Amino acid sequence: MKLWLTLFLIITATIQSYATLENITCKKCHPIIFSEYQHSMHAKSSIFKDPVHKAVWDKHPDKAKNNYKCAKCHTPSDHDLISGKTKLSKNAIQENEPISCQACHTIESIEKHTKINKNKFTQKKKYFFSADKTRKGEKITFEEKSSYFGLMTKTSGSPYHDIDYSNKNFYNGNMCLGCHDHKQNGKNFSVCDMQIKNDDSKETCISCHMPKIQGSFVNLKNTKTHAFHGISIHTMNISLLSKHIKLSLHQTTKGFEVSIENKANHTLFAQPLRLSQLRVSIEKEDKNTHLESKNFMRIIGKNGKPAMPWVADSELKNTLIKAHEIRKVAYDIPLEKGDTVVIEFGYYLVNPKAAKKLGITDEHVTEFKVLTKKRVEI
Ligand code: HEC
Numbered sequence: 001m002k003l004w005l006t007l008f009l010i011i012t013a014t015i016q017s018y019a020t021l022e023n024i025t026c027k028k029c030h031p032i033i034f035s036e037y038q039h040s041m042h043a044k045s046s047i048f049k050d051p052v053h054k055a056v057w058d059k060h061p062d063k064a065k066n067n068y069k070c071a072k073c074h075t076p077s078d079h080d081l082i083s084g085k086t087k088l089s090k091n092a093i094q095e096n097e098p099i100s101c102q103a104c105h106t107i108e109s110i111e112k113h114t115k116i117n118k119n120k121f122t123q124k125k126k127y128f129f130s131a132d133k134t135r136k137g138e139k140i141t142f143e144e145k146s147s148y149f150g151l152m153t154k155t156s157g158s159p160y161h162d163i164d165y166s167n168k169n170f171y172n173g174n175m176c177l178g179c180h181d182h183k184q185n186g187k188n189f190s191v192c193d194m195q196i197k198n199d200d201s202k203e204t205c206i207s208c209h210m211p212k213i214q215g216s217f218v219n220l221k222n223t224k225t226h227a228f229h230g231i232s233i234h235t236m237n238i239s240l241l242s243k244h245i246k247l248s249l250h251q252t253t254k255g256f257e258v259s260i261e262n263k264a265n266h267t268l269f270a271q272p273l274r275l276s277q278l279r280v281s282i283e284k285e286d287k288n289t290h291l292e293s294k295n296f297m298r299i300i301g302k303n304g305k306p307a308m309p310w311v312a313d314s315e316l317k318n319t320l321i322k323a324h325e326i327r328k329v330a331y332d333i334p335l336e337k338g339d340t341v342v343i344e345f346g347y348y349l350v351n352p353k354a355a356k357k358l359g360i361t362d363e364h365v366t367e368f369k370v371l372t373k374k375r376v377e378i
């Protein structure tokens with residue numbers, strides 16, 4: 001009897017932990033978006049899936065108290081953790097959908113605060129916000145209309161949920177900013193700030209990071225395209241994003257100048273662990289010359305020395321490329337006809353110096369990644 005009871009408890013516990021996985025239902029009808037999402041950083045933003053986040057959390061003073069405040073942005077779908085019912089532990093949500101489909105699609109508005117912004121979610125069940133310019137303002141509930149005495153039925157909307165196309169935050173990209181705008185530490189020092197420039201340019205967070213690509217967004221009807229959901233700088237969308245960074249070369253009296261134009265409305269690689277870099281080499285008939293690479297970074301610290309984000313109270317250096325900035329780098333090296341200049345702009349996910357301090361050796365994290373490249377023949 002006792003054995004049966006234990007077995008029963010184990011089985012129901014397993015079912016429960018899976019039943020709370022919200023994305024599984026979406027997979028049935030939105031398979032393409034679901035599989036892209038699996039590769040996105042939003043599916044891997046917990047310490048159980050992101051080795052960089054884990055390495056920093058392992059050193060964080062709040063870890064001793066198991067007070068995982070990072071959950072607000074890194075694992076908002078672990079509802080029991082957010083509400084204080086449980087402490088951080090490995091579970092199916094942490095591993096599969098720390099920022100679930102619902103976590104984004106139920107964001108009703110963003111509350112602005114100096115420390116961190118806050119997402120306000122709708123309390124309505126199965127009610128999702130989305131954007132479609134041709135249906136802007138509409139609110140669609142599932143409807144089945146029968147005609148010819150019930151022989152034909154016509155449906156509109158989704159048979160599983162309501163859709164609200166009237167939330168402006170899904171059109172201007174502000175729905176991303178509950179998590180992505182800025183973050184201050186306990187000393188009111190800004191650890192990370194995207195310094196977003198609100199401007200009239202047509203591109204938004206959503207149009208650049210979730211561009212429309214081939215494939216239907218739902219398997220109940222054939223829409224030609226869907227919004228890309230595999231958001232990540234680690235893997236697949238490098239080619240989708242590199243076009244927003246333009247490299248060019250101008251010859252000058254002393255040599256030449258390379259320009260990096262950042263078309264994004266935010267500082268490039270604002271996360272303080274990143275290091276972006278410009279690499280230039282000159283190919284001549286018989287030899288290649290690699291010029292000194294140029295770093296773009298923000299170093300935060302205390303008493304003039306680099307420090308961890310929770311200790312830092314000042315900025316020691318900031319050479320990051322700002323929103324819409326055209327950064328020029330001059331080289332006093334005359335070029336000759338027949339030379340080819342190879343320009344590469346890319347980044348280290350974690351600045352090699354910081355990686356060493358954090359004990360991160362994973363090659364995926366420590367290698368230099370080229371974001372965009374250009375060859376100019378003189
Ligand atoms: C039973 C099938 C079904 C399930 C399950 C389902 N959806 Fe849908 N969904 C649809 C259909 C059909 C549409 C298209 C409705 C239309 O175009 O009128 C849709 C549309 C949407 C849209 C808006 C698309 C647009 O036009 O911009 C979003 C967002 C969405 N679903 C999210 C989800 C999420 C998140 C889940 C999981 C919690 C989910 N759906 C589960 C069938 C489903």
Ligand code: HEC
Pocket residue numbers: 050052053054056057060062068069070071072073074116117178179180182183269270271273349
């Ligand atoms: C206000 C929301 C927010 C909170 C709270 C937050 N983060 Fe983050 N964190 C982000 C966002 C957004 C990113 C992605 C930034 C980017 O890529 O530019 C990120 C990225 C990171 C990264 C880099 C990850 C990588 O793979 O390169 C680390 C490390 C990190 N956070 C650690 C933490 C820790 C530790 C805590 C809690 C002590 C925390 N964060 C709390 C929003 C937040």
Ligand code: HEC
Pocket residue numbers: 041042044045046050053072073074076099103104175176177178179180205206209210231232233234
């Ligand atoms: C609920 C909070 C949340 C929302 C909403 C959110 N993000 Fe994120 N996002 C994160 C966190 C946390 C990370 C960092 C994950 C990590 O590296 O561990 C991240 C990572 C990213 C990254 C990748 C960084 C990398 O290291 O690969 C991009 C790009 C990004 N988000 C863009 C967006 C865009 C665009 C939107 C709006 C459509 C958005 N995010 C909405 C929390 C959020």
Ligand code: HEC
Pocket residue numbers: 173176177180196203204205206208209232233238241242244245263264265266268269270271274371
């Ligand atoms: C004009 C296109 C464009 C727009 C608009 C844009 N981005 Fe980006 N974003 C980029 C490019 C290009 C990069 C750098 C390439 C990469 O991440 O691989 C980038 C990088 C990022 C990263 C990763 C930074 C890191 O260090 O991990 C995050 C997070 C991000 N953007 C969020 C946003 C958010 C939030 C918005 C809206 C305020 C936004 N982006 C608007 C083009 C854009």
Ligand code: HEC
Pocket residue numbers: 023026027030033034037042099100101102104105130131132170175206210217218225226227229
């Ligand atoms: C980081 C936030 C975020 C996450 C996570 C997310 N979505 Fe979306 N989704 C959006 C935004 C923003 C749009 C609007 C895109 C646009 O305007 O083109 C969107 C659009 C959609 C659409 C309409 C598609 C289209 O092509 O216009 C569907 C359907 C959808 N999402 C389903 C899902 C499902 C299913 C998941 C989970 C597997 C998911 N979303 C996860 C932010 C998110």
